Amino acid sequence: MNKLVGISLIASAALSACAVGPDYQRPAVATPPAFKEAQGWTPAAPADAKDKGPWWAAFNDPVLDALEKQVEVSNQTLAASEAAYREARALVAEDRAQLFPTIGLSGAAAANHGAGSTSTATTTTAAATTLGSNSTRHEYQVGVEASWVPDLWGKIRREIEGAQASAQASAADLANARLTAQSELAQDYIQLRMTDAEKDLFERTVAAYQRALTVTQNQYNAGRTPRSSVLTASTTLHTAQANLVDLDKQRAQAEHAIAVLMGKPPAEFSLAPDLGWSPEPPDIPLQLPSTLLQRRPDIAAAERNAQQANAQIGVATAAYYPDLSLTASYGVESAAIHTLFRSSNTLWSLGADVAETVIDFGAREAAVEQSRAAFDASVATYRQTVLTAFQGVEDALAAASVLKREQPLLAAAVSDSTTNVEITLNEFKAGTVDYTTVATAQAAALTAQQSALNLQAERMTEAVDLIEALGGGWSADELASK
Numbered sequence: 371m372n373k374l375v376g377i378s379l380i381a382s383a384a385l386s387a388c389a390v391g392p393d394y395q396r397p398a399v400a401t402p403p404a405f406k407e408a409q410g411w412t413p414a415a416p417a418d419a420k421d422k423g424p425w426w427a428a429f430n431d432p433v434l435d436a437l438e439k440q441v442e443v444s445n446q447t448l449a450a451s452e453a454a455y456r457e458a459r460a461l462v463a464e465d466r467a468q469l470f471p472t473i474g475l476s477g478a479a480a481a482n483h484g485a486g487s488t489s490t491a492t493t494t495t496a497a498a499t500t501l502g503s504n505s506t507r508h509e510y511q512v513g514v515e516a517s518w519v520p521d522l523w524g525k526i527r528r529e530i531e532g533a534q535a536s537a538q539a540s541a542a543d544l545a546n547a548r549l550t551a552q553s554e555l556a557q558d559y560i561q562l563r564m565t566d567a568e569k570d571l572f573e574r575t576v577a578a579y580q581r582a583l584t585v586t587q588n589q590y591n592a593g594r595t596p597r598s599s600v601l602t603a604s605t606t607l608h609t610a611q612a613n614l615v616d617l618d619k620q621r622a623q624a625e626h627a628i629a630v631l632m633g634k635p636p637a638e639f640s641l642a643p644d645l646g647w648s649p650e651p652p653d654i655p656l657q658l659p660s661t662l663l664q665r666r667p668d669i670a671a672a673e674r675n676a677q678q679a680n681a682q683i684g685v686a687t688a689a690y691y692p693d694l695s696l697t698a699s700y701g702v703e704s705a706a707i708h709t710l711f712r713s714s715n716t717l718w719s720l721g722a723d724v725a726e727t728v729i730d731f732g733a734r735e736a737a738v739e740q741s742r743a744a745f746d747a748s749v750a751t752y753r754q755t756v757l758t759a760f761q762g763v764e765d766a767l768a769a770a771s772v773l774k775r776e777q778p779l780l781a782a783a784v785s786d787s788t789t790n791v792e793i794t795l796n797e798f799k800a801g802t803v804d805y806t807t808v809a810t811a812q813a814a815a816l817t818a819q820q821s822a823l824n825l826q827a828e829r830m831t832e833a834v835d836l837i838e839a840l841g842g843g844w845s846a847d848e849l850a851s852k
Contacts, residue, residue, distance in 0.1 A: 389524020390691070391684020394531075394677045397749045399756045401660040407767035412655045425843045426556055428652035429830075433644070434559050437628060438552055444633030445551050451544040458537035465533045468526045471518035476701070478511040510710050513701025513717065520696065525688035532681030538849045539674035545667035545844050553838040555631045557831050562624035564827035565617055566643040571819055572614040579607040579812070582795065586805055589798075599805035606809050610816070648826070651770070651833035654840070659760065665841030666759050670849060672752040679745040686737040692726035759839065766836035773829045780822045787815035 405411075426438050442448070483506045521527055586603040589595040629639035663669055700718045704710040727734070794811040797803045 389527045389531075389684055390687045391524070391528055392680060394680040396673060397676055397752055399663070399753050401663065401756075402760070403659070405656060405659055405760075405763060405767060407764045407771060408656055410771060411767065412653065425837050426552065428654070428837075429556070429649060429833075430652075431559075431647075431649065433641075434556065437555060437559060437632065440632040441551050441555055442548065445631055446633050448544070448548055448551060449633075451540075451547040455537065455540040455544050458533070458540040462530065462533040462537050465526065465529045468519070468529070469521055471516045471696075473514065473516045476511070476513045476515065478509070479707075480509045482507045482509070508705055508707075509703065510705075510707050511701060511703045512710065513699055515699040516697070518696045520694055522694060523688040523691040525685055528681045528684035528688065532678045532685070535674045535677035535681065539671045539678065541849055542667040542671035542674060542846075545848070546671060549667060549838060549842045549844065551631055552842070553834050555628055556834045558624050558627045558631070560827055560830045560834070562621055562628065562641065563644060563647045564823055564830075565621040565624060566645060566647070567826075568820065568823050569614065569617045569621070569643075570645050571816075571823065572610060572617065575812075575816055576607065576610050576614060579603070579610050582808065582812070583607050585795075585799060594801055595798075595805060602805050602809050606812060649830070651829045654833065654836055656767075656840075659763075662759055662763065662840065663756065664846040665844060666839075667841065667844050667846075669752070669755050669759055670846040672748070672755040674849070676745065676748040676752050679741070679748040683738065683741040683745060686734070686741040689727070689734045689737065692724050695723040695725075697721040697723075762839040763836070766832055766839050769832045770829065770836060773825060773832060777822075777825055777829070780818065780825055783818040784815070784822050787811070787818045791815045 424435070424438060426434055583600070583603040586595060586599050590597055590600045625639065625641055626636040628641070629636045632639065657665075663673075698718075698720050700716075702710055702712075702715045703717055704712070704715045709715065791808070791811045794803060794808045798805055798808045
């Protein structure tokens with residue numbers, strides 16, 4: 371009984387012991403009071419913090435909404451990240467199991483046959499059995515054994531702390547992979563729709579160039595213009611037709627990319643053109659820069675990795691202290707199975723082992739220093755991730771602001787160039803200018819229209835970039851339950 375009391379006292383001491391090594395504190399990072407490029411943007415109001423559903427819903431496109439939902443279900447990169455997270459959660463459970471004793475059951479039955487002279491065999495029950503020539507002796511055993519290594523110095527608790535932080539980092543990595551895949555799909559979708567719009571532009575341009583070639587051919591047949599004008603009009607037409615064909619490649623590549631992001635072979639996915647698609651970038655209210663630390667999953671992952679590295683310092687420090695192992699066993703043994711569970715056949719044992727490394731020639735010290743260096747590296751990585759995140763937001767804000775100011779200028783250029791084509795074509799018909807003037811005006815108009823379409827695509831993709839840079843609809847609060 372005294373032994374059991376002693377073991378209980380040791381267990382209580384183990385459960386109340388402090389874990390060695392430094393307790394984790396989130397590394398400090400500098401956060402500016404406002405984004406530098408945020409002039410002209412609407413600050414976030416309290417209502418803006420409420421959940422509005424998937425971030426891509428701001429684009430008000432039901433087709434995009436349906437495609438994004440399939441990314442969550444079928445994307446194989448996300449499947450791999452989700453499996454890595456489940457693996458990390460299993461490691462936490464494995465480390466936590468070390469806090470408790472290991473209990474095992476055993477049983478055995480044996481028959482020993484002896485030959486020759488008479489001999490005497492004594493079992494552990496102190497019952498002697500005389501074996502004669504060609505006699506057989508039976509033995510039966512049933513037992514339960516337990517062993518336990520109390521976490522006196524907090525090594526196991528530090529391992530659990532590190533495993534939990536690693537699992538949370540894995541969860542944040544999964545969220546970051548999901549956000550990246552969703553953003554890539556949105557950008558590919560925008561590119562595909564803008565390619566449709568550009569194809570429509572070139573189809574209308576080819577039709578206009580075909581009419582211009584017909585006019586030029588008639589002028590040539592009437593002897594009012596040289597053949598060089600016909601060749602110029604034909605060259606312009608064929609160039610536009612070639613560009614129209616090239617757009618098929620760009621559209622196919624965007625469609626294939628969307629299919630892969632949804633976890634489908636490109637051959638099993640197609641998206642019909644939508645020539646009426648012409649959305650405006652959504653308004654994205656900004657919050658304080660400090661909230662970025664909670665809304666970016668890559669920042670959360672880097673911070674969790676820092677805690678995991680900090681916990682490893684405690685694991686390495688625990689090696690300076692002795693290890694205590696407790697063992698206990700209880701069982702019965704008998705030569706006859708019907709007497710196996712009699713009290714006289716009882717066997718039990720209790721034991722304790724203490725082991726301490728006295729001299730290791732600096733191995734433990736080196737392990738602690740290695741863990742501290744790894745922690746310092748993880749802190750630097752965390753701070754660099756924060757800086758990169760601020761840069762991403764500032765870049766997206768600057769780009770969105772510049773492109774917004776550029777849009778009315780290109781709209782004016784499109785209007786002027788379109789009018790100029792009409793004027794020069796009428797002048798050519800009247801014989802006051804040659805066709806080179808018309809071709810130059812047509813080229814300028816096409817360039818302006820292409821630039822306007824590209825600007826619209828850039829504004830949409832920059833909106834996606836800004837949403838991604840702000841963390842999408844994610845929050846680090848989601849890691850609390852991981």
